[in-house]
Amino acid sequence: MIKNIIFDFGDIFINLDKEIVFRKILKYGNATLAPEVLALSSAFEVGAITPETFIKRLNTIFPKVSTQEIITIWNAMLLDFPDYRLDFLESLAHENEYRLFLLSNTNALHIDEVIQIMGKPKYNRFKNCFEQFYLSHEIQLRKPNADIYKFVLQENKLKPSETLFIDDTFENTDAANQLGIKTWHLRVGQEDIIQLKSRL
Template sequence: MIKTLIFDFGDVFINLDKEGAMNHALSIFKLETFTEEMIAVNSLYEQGLVSTEEFLEFYLGNFPELIEEDILYAWNCILKDFPKHRLEFIKNLAKENKFKLILLSNTNTLHIDSIKNDVSFYEEFKNCFDAFYLSHEIQLRKPNADIYQFVLEENQLTPESCLFIDDTEENTLAAAKLGIHTWHINPKTEDITNLFTIKKDLF
């Protein structure tokens, strides 16, 4: 029986433009693919293991023809709108109080600061959750098993009582290995508000 719902943030609640942001970044960096060093720095930044200042210094040092505003736009342009009906969905779930609600997101200071500026109801959204875990704050990152173990232990949960929803298959596969029920949501064809229809076999 599902007692806890664990949600990703991007492309579950707030819409993302991953492809557009990637294409824009590769264009301004004049690259065909991200280098291994760039991928590593991005990952460290998501885990809060390098500061925003160090993150920006890395990119400005490697791409001296760019200015800080170029880097900030390239990094944040992935963030799109947060449909209000999804806020109402999580508010109703919180009000019903049938499930423990947890948010578990790979993110970073720049993205969260941008969301706080652009999404007027961010705090209202955050307050719907019993626990709100951002990778850069807890220094753990999906799909590493330790982040899921952390959530289970911190909240005294059993894997079989949890449903984890994420748009990245790598993340849901990692959670499933621990016995957590999962929904690999497709943001192009599915919406979180249809959770209880699509996953009705679990409820």
């Protein structure tokens, strides 16, 4: 029986264009630099480097791109957060049938932009639906590494067999599944989080 639900954020609640950053920024440099940019992004996601250091290093890789252009391009992947999804989540939280958690690979620049996109009141409504709101750059852990799932389970005394984890990336759900956590690999464009009740 599912008692706990852990949600991803991007493409579960807020819509994303995950490839736009590399489509845009690689116009200013050699595509072979992509692994270096990915490594930099991973370090930024776990708070290992500050936004200032992250931007400065990208400036070094792409010297033709201004600081403001880097921030704009980096945040371009964040699209809209449909109201119907927030309404669904608030209804689920109000029912108080499940313990709800958020677990997201999110960096400091992105979360600031999310607040701008949603507006502070709507963002607070969203955040208040969860018992715990875990962002990778704050807890210095990221999916799909097993330690992030163990951290959430132990921190909240959750049993894997009673916990459902929802994410749009197979690597992430597969890693959670290997720890005994129930999973839903949500297929973006084919499924929507508001179909959750039919999965429980």
